Amino acid sequence: MTNILIISIILLIVGLSSTYIYKAKKSGKKCIGCPDSCNCKKNK
Numbered sequence: 070m071t072n073i074l075i076i077s078i079i080l081l082i083v084g085l086s087s088t089y090i091y092k093a094k095k096s097g098k099k100c101i102g103c104p105d106s107c108n109c110k111k112n113k
Contacts, residue, residue: 093101 090101
């Protein structure tokens with residue numbers, strides 16, 4: 070029972086994170102989760 074619960078939590082986390090990344094890339098963000106708000110030297 071605990072194995073099923075752990076697996077479902079891991080699948081939920083992976084699914085939500087992949088959805089977040091997909092939406093961010095689709096909206097045109099270059100750096101997902103960048104603390105510099107995409108003002109770093111890499112994007113200039």
